[in-house]
Amino acid sequence: MPFSDKTVAFHTLGCKLNFSETSTIARLFQEKGFTKKTFNDAADVYVINTCSVTENADKECKSIVKAALAKNPEAFIAVVGCYAQLKPEEISKIEGVDVVLGATEKFKLLNYINLSGKQIHAQIHNCEISEADFFVDAYSVGDRTRSFLKVQDGCDYSCTFCTIPLARGKSRSDTIENVISNAKKIASSGVKEIVLTGVNIGDFGYGQFIDGDNKKRKEFTFFDLVKELDDVEGIERFRISSIEPNLLKDEIIEFVSKSKLFTPHFHVPLQSGSNAILKKMKRRYVRELYSERVERIKSLMPDCCIGVDVIVGFPGETEEEFLETYNFVNALDVSYLHVFTYSERDNTEAVSMEGVVPIAERKRRNKMLRILSAKKLRAFYEKQKGKNLSVIFEHENKNGFMYGFTQNYVKVKLPFDLSICNVPTQIVIGDFDEEGNMNCQVLQDTPVLL
Known part of the structure; x- marks a missing residue:
């Protein structure tokens, strides 16, 4: 059914993986004739892709639905994604919601679109999470200079604080061949940087479930994927979004240190610097392994950027255990933290x-x-400061300035110049601005020294 005179808008909560999936769903709508609008515009259909990690998810979802209906009270409202899988009944009671789709149905959203009028009761289409046993590829294009490329979904870990396995199912992966194919499609669109995303990408390699049972076949590894991607033409950079310390093997670190395309930037979840708390969380490593990973990275890539996830206030975390985390992180040669306040799930x-x-x-x-x-x-x-690095600047003009990230994830700014947007540009790092970004100066014919 064509929808050539209809419009659709999207709102995404949560992680890079969600952004990749929203972008893919948007392309499916555009292929059917929908015109894509921003979420601030009036549209015929609004799609809200939810997150199970977001605090106050119910309140946030209600607020977003209300904002959409304020633009068009007759709009068709679809709520999809992780929170929709976990709490479908709760979402279905939000006034104005027409359909709620869980893990296996979100990519079939077009099958449920009904523009004949608002629904009296929201439809719910979700599944037992054990049925989420297949992989659907996704990537973002057109939303920003970088593209988020989904390579893996689900998780086999059982961390005691986490609902993601309940929302996304068991670990499963794309094939290397299809990831390479998608990377080439992204390159052909003009995007220069790809961020590899997934729930637990270091666990990449599991194929589909075999004959519907719970046995899976490990066909390849994340290291195999990294090696293959390093030869993709048309892409200037690959980034690894986040990888568990126990899965960040020495061979991966060593390869990235010599890689043509992979950037010296790792984001490695820690969650706690206390071994006692890590055990309660059912994490699969101890703090000593984490510090070994950081030391290995820095020994090979001294200017590598390392990001860290930490959770505070986990049940039973004493002041002494919190200070263990604080002092442990303080002593590590890392670059920034993503700090999460524990909330009950x-x-x-x-x-x-x-x-x-x-x-x-x-x-x-x-x-x-x-x-x-x-x-x-x-x-x-x-x-x-003073180093010659490569930057890919974003297209957005923010009060006369443009911003971009170096290969080792330093955010820099320049007076806006359209001619170097999305073009790898060699610069020298200057001093800080009042917002904490780094000023820089464009260099001509200067080799990158990182």
Whole structure:
């Protein structure tokens, strides 16, 4: 059925993986004739791609639905994604929602579009999460200078705080051949940087479930994928979005250090610097392994940017255990932190654990680590002053300036110049601006020294 006179708008919550999937769903709509609008515009259909990690997900979802209906009270509202898989009944009761689609149905959204009028009751189409046993590829194009390329989905880990396995199912992967094919499509669109995304990308390699049972076949590894992608023509950079420390093998670190295309930038979740808390979380490593990974990276790539995820206020986390984390991170040669305040999630082990940390204390610990993160980032940026690096600038003109990231993830700015947008540009790093970004100067015919 053609929709050549209809419009659609999207709102994405959460991770890079969600952005890649939203972009793919948007292309499916455009192929059927829909015109894509921004979420601030009036549209015939609004699609909200939700996240299970977001705090106050119900309140946030209600607010977004309300904003859409304010633009067009008769719009068809679809809520999809992780939160839709976990809490479909809850979402279906939000006034104005027409359809709720879980993990296996979100890419079939066009089958459920009904523009004949608002639904009295929202339809729910989701599944038992065990049925999410197949891989659907996705990538973003046209939304920004970088493209997010989905290579893996789901997770076989059982971290006690996490709902993602309940929302996305077991670990499964694309094939190397299809990832390469998608990377080439992205390159042909003019995008110069690809970020590899997934739930647990270091676990890449599992094919489809075999004959519907729970046995899976490991056909290849993440290292195999990295080696193949390093030869893709038309792409200037690949970034690894996030990888578990136990899966960040020495061979990957060593390859990236000599790679043609992979950037010296790793984001490695830690969650806690206390081995006792890591055990309660059911993480698959100890702090000593984490510090070994950081030391290995820095020994081979001294200017590598390393990001860290940390959770504060996990049940039973004492002040001493929090300070263990603080002091451990402070001593690490890392560049920035993503700090998460623990929040209770239904159907997780942690929700029933003893030793609940008061909300005010969780917030205090979060603030301490965010201050530490700002200090770490400032120190990392200071070390880059005067260095010749490569930048890919974004297209957006922000008050006369353009911004971009170096290969080692330093954010820099220049007076806006359309001619160098999305063009690898050699620059020398200058000093800080008032917002904490680095000024820079374009160099001509200067070799990159990183």
